[in-house]
Amino acid sequence: MRTIRITPATEQDVPLILDLIRGLAEYENLADQMTATEEKLRATLFGARPAAEVVLAHDESECAGYALFFPTYSTFLAQPGIYLEDIYVKPHSRGKGIGFALLRHVAKLAMERDCGRVEWAVLNWNEPSIAFYKGLGAVPLDDWTAYRLTGEALENLAHPR
């Protein structure tokens, strides 16, 4: 029987994590938005105050994918949750249940940590992923749109000239 193992990433995995993030960015056609480096990943994920958790999925001896997530908070529930920032499986490893194993791992952590929700965002053209998520009982929050303030707009709001 095939064994998929999910393990927490360590600082030694930073080059691998950067490769996986690059793989996800390319899959999402967003590689131009990516400015991550090994140095920045090391400082933010494996320093004194890690900003997120990373787990790796191993298919036999190969690292086949990863998930990266951090805690959230719902005021309506007065309860924490988990936000799944990234979930990615390498192209040649798809269809083997690796994405399922990663998502199950995060769901288990959510239950252990008394979290009320696991949430994430999907690109609207990504039909295979959407079908996968809906099959697990995940619900699209169609009534909501995310907004982002970044770059100059963020600086101008913080420090008006």
Place this chain on the structure above:
Amino acid sequence: MRTIRITPATEQDVPLILDLIRGLAEYENLADQMTATEEKLRATLFGARPAAEVVLAHDESECAGYALFFPTYSTFLAQPGIYLEDIYVKPHSRGKGIGFALLRHVAKLAMERDCGRVEWAVLNWNEPSIAFYKGLGAVPLDDWTAYRLTGEALENLAHPR
């Protein structure tokens, strides 16, 4: 000149925070989703490991609104961000710049903390808020849809029967 003050909330403010959350839930027509209590807010926001930060906006002597937020992480930037879970101004205090002051406060914190982004979600019918956010230079992430796994679906994924 009118003075709007933004201050961090303390444990003594929990009853007030619950009222404000209820006000937001009613405004969003989501009061049926609200199960927060003073006890749960106290435990999750003012215990040993606060799950989010809350600031209150004071207009003269009255508390007129609040914002609640927590840190996020972007792998593409390898940099933290801030997620604004709630921003709310009491109905009779609107139009006085209080929402702007709250959002500016969060933007300043984001810059101080070397965050690349501030993000939040808006209900699609909430046109006044959408116009306000766009006026500040916030960009809608129209290509993305949020998904949520909760309740039985979350339990079933974590612990299949």
